[in-house]
Structures are given as C-alpha cells and as structure tokens.
Amino acid sequence: TSKERTFIAVKPDGVQRNLVGEIISRFERRGYKLVGLKLLVPPVELAKEHYADLSSKPFFAGLVDYMTNGRAPVVGMVWEGPSVIKQGRIMLGATDPKNSGTGTIRGDYCLSIGRNIVHGSDSAESAQKEISLWFGGKGEVVDWKSNNEEWVIS
Ligand code: DAT
Numbered sequence: 001t002s003k004e005r006t007f008i009a010v011k012p013d014g015v016q017r018n019l020v021g022e023i024i025s026r027f028e029r030r031g032y033k034l035v036g037l038k039l040l041v042p043p044v045e046l047a048k049e050h051y052a053d054l055s056s057k058p059f060f061a062g063l064v065d066y067m068t069n070g071r072a073p074v075v076g077m078v079w080e081g082p083s084v085i086k087q088g089r090i091m092l093g094a095t096d097p098k099n100s101g102t103g104t105i106r107g108d109y110c111l112s113i114g115r116n117i118v119h120g121s122d123s124a125e126s127a128q129k130e131i132s133l134w135f136g137g138k139g140e141v142v143d144w145k146s147n148n149e150e151w152v153i154s
C-alpha cells in the first residue's frame with residue numbers, strides 16, 4: 001500500500017563522509033515521503049537489538065562498536081510510500097559494495113562491507129520492528145499530507 005513504511009539509517013561512516021543530504025535527496029526525488037528523522041549516537045543496547053539476528057556472527061562486536069562508539073552519529077529515518085521497503089533495498093544496493101550496482105547508493109559511494117554507509121529494513125517484519133525500536137516515542141513518526149502526492153501517486 002502507499003502507506004508502507006521502512007526504516008533507513010545513514011551509518012556513522014555516511015555521516016562522517018557528508019552523505020546525509022545525498023541519501024535523503026535520493027529518497028525525496030524518487031517521491032517517497034519523510035515521516036521520521038533523528039540524529040543520535042545509538043546506545044549499545046539499541047544497536048544490539050537492531051542487529052540481533054547477527055549476534056552470532058564473528059563481525060557482530062565490531063559492527064556494534066562502529067555503530068555506537070560516537071566517532072560520528074547515526075541519522076535514522078522513516079520513509080513512506082508504495083513498495084518503499086523493497087524499493088529502498090534496491091536503492092541501497094547489495095550489502096557488499098563490491099556487488100552493488102552503479103546507480104545504487106552503496107555502488108556509488110562505498111567500497112567495503114564493513115563501511116557500507118546505509119541501512120534499510122529488509123522485510124515488512126523488520127521494518128515494523130526497527131521503526132518501533134528507533135522511533136518508539138509518541139509523535140516520533142509524523143503522519144502528514146504531502147501536497148505533491150497526487151502528482152506522484154495515482
Ligand atoms: P544489510 O545491511 O544489507 O541488511 P545484513 O543485515 O546482512 O546486511 O548485515 C548488516 C550489516 O552487517 C551490513 O550492512 C554490514 C555488516 N556485515 C554483514 N556481513 C558482514 C561481513 N561478512 N563482514 C563485516 N560486516 C558485515
């Protein structure tokens with residue numbers, strides 16, 4: 001549905017490299033609507049919960065440290081629109097940038113799986129989990145009407 005929502009985050013390397021605007025622009029220009037936005041150094045518990053599925057992987061500790069050590073913050077976002085979960089993943093490109101196509105965010109801006117600059121929810125279930133984890137407070141996700149909508153969605 002056109003009310004579908006996904007969680008997208010610019011990771012610390014993307015913030016440090018001044019790619020926040022570029023990443024927001026790509027979603028805006030595609031026609032998606034920004035309904036949540038925050039900048040934070042995530043608490044370790046939040047990062048562990050966010051990546052809970054990967055807790056047994058050898059890179060887990062390094063991944064959590066990279067996300068939470070405060071050398072740069074994370075920009076968390078909620079984007080809304082038709083098929084935004086799947087399309088967001090396509091816009092990001094493959095997890096490992098050496099397999100990400102040119103024209104995708106990772107394919108255009110990064111080189112290494114451990115510094116792949118963006119996160120995007122990979123399913124309806126993870127989108128719901130991640131949005132409530134990162135934007136669980138009252139009013140943190142905003143329902144608003146875009147005046148462009150009739151020119152973007154029919
Ligand atoms: P994605 O971020 O595309 O959803 P994922 O959920 O499998 O990918 O993994 C989450 C993040 O963990 C990924 O963006 C980068 C890191 N990661 C995954 N596999 C890795 C590996 N083999 N070595 C180092 N970091 C890895």
Ligand code: MG
Nearest residue numbers: 119120121122
């Ligand atoms: Mg993932």
